[in-house]
Amino acid sequence: MDNKYSKLQQQFLCCYPVNKMAWSTLHLPLQLEEQKQLIAATCGHALNQRYPVRRSYQEAFVKRLLQLLKDHEELHDDIYDSLCGQLAKATLSERESADAAQVYAYKHYLLPTPMTLRESKSFVIEGTTGLCTWEAALALADYLLEHPSLVQNKNVLELGAGTGLLGILLKQRSLQLQVGQVLLTDGSDACVQLMRENIKLNFAEEPLDFPLCAQLNWAQISEFNWQAYAAFDLLLAADVIYDDTQFEALLSAMEYIFERHENNLQMLLASTVRNVDTLHNFMQQLALHGFEATPCANVSACASHFCRDHTAAVQIVSIKRKS
Template sequence: MSEKYGKLQQQFLCCYPVNKMAWSTVKLPLSWEEQQELMAATCGHPLNRRYPVRRSYLEAFLKQLMHLLKDQEDVHDDVYSNLCVRMGEGPGSGTSYAYKHYLMGPGAHITLRESNSFVSEGTTGLCTWEAALALADYVLQHPDLVRGKNVVELGAGAGLLGILLKLPALELKVGQVLLTDGSEPCVQLMRENIALNFNDKELAQEQEQEEEQQEVEKPQAEQLDWDSVSEFPWKCHAETDLLLAADVIYDDSQFDALLGALDYFYTRRGGQLETLLASTVRNVDTLHKFMAQLGIHGYKVTPCANVSACASHFCRDHTAAVQIISIRR
């Protein structure tokens, strides 16, 4: 990680909104070397060279940088060349997928291929949502919640949370991790993202994992619609100790299916199961409706920490509050 431009680097690589980036860390005027260092930390970063961020994002970033440097006589060639050359080669606005890199600390990062649209191929799950980042943060701050547990994630989308649980650099010591989603394109994308983070030798080296990487148990990804949870071949998987779900409470037409799935798990595991559910507070009524349903189904709900107040491992803009609850029965 760049010492001087670490925050900008982290933000650039995960496509944090350009207008909210830590531009105050750029002390003007920038010397030739400082411009070079800034470009190497962002556009020239090896992760971005190998798996580029969205071209429209790169363009917006470089335009903002040029604007910042507008009063300087010397603008480094790297800025111009990136603007001219990279814009011609990265994924364009017509391309529906690009990469994001989530840096979590020295040697720990996740690279995900994600859709450039919030909704595509009939699902909202092909990109990472704020609630998944918040729940990932919460887990990183409370690693005891996951240590030694066999985890199933419901509605896992692009796969960030489950991949994080098994990332060797984080040493979370989680048991088996099964990522599930009802959408087939999501499952395909999760599998691709698992391979990207656990099989790609160059990325593994970036994560300082080298040879022992081969030994790492990876998360698995399977299609699971909440409506057909009882038909899933559970006997091929370890008993579930912990359910995770992020941003799955937005459509009340799915509540019965989700509650049915929870009932199935809790009946199998009795008191041995906890669920951590993270929800972005968009519509308070929708959330209340789901909470009321949980009560009717005999669940005990405990609110977890105020996540927006937590120190974040991720670049989250905290504009939307995220509520995390623990569910037991």
């Protein structure tokens, strides 16, 4: 199959908002064979067949496609089959794990090696927001891919790693980023369990070099088993400062980690700008704790490796200890 539907395919597999998809790339009217190819590239894609994206998303995609094709005299049966299949789907495996099927689904990112993540369908579940990938993590992933020297031969620690996207990305062999040890941490046990599942999804053959993950409570950071891991050169965090009640614990954790590494450490922090006052407050607190933050340029939409909503403002800063 040619790649004339590659953009829609990429967007579909990572659940990009249906109303913002590249529908203009379709050259209407679509012949029956073209309709078949489009469905094969999206709903029928092998990744979606094995690890399906949210059922509600697939329904919305097909319904939008039907709207676009409403004036066509003929519609391919595969379109109706995709819609009816989603509406009526109730396989034995889903019945056996009904709760999990309702709570979790998959997203796929078509990098040189496709990356698959199992995620929560809800923003908040099990008392945490970390069970789905947030915009800031994608923005930071883009930034690292555009500046590979930042991670080359570096040992990386991520705070609030959530689904594990960044660490899994850094260890993708096809990207050849030559990163050292990668440790993904989160305070939520549910997030750590999900990270372990996602690591297995993407490193099925259990290679010698894959991301590690562990539970790390910022308020009890001195009790963590640091001796079990390499000394870190780079600290990452994405979307961890949306709640100002966590500032004190995060800043204390950062101070501990920096001091443990004799302040010879850099941190990259990516934050979706939801509340300007909250972000400004954190930057002030950073300065009071002896940190210096330098803004980093975001990766442009045309250079992005991901289908993400670039209308959502994300700020990336490089943080170091004041000399």
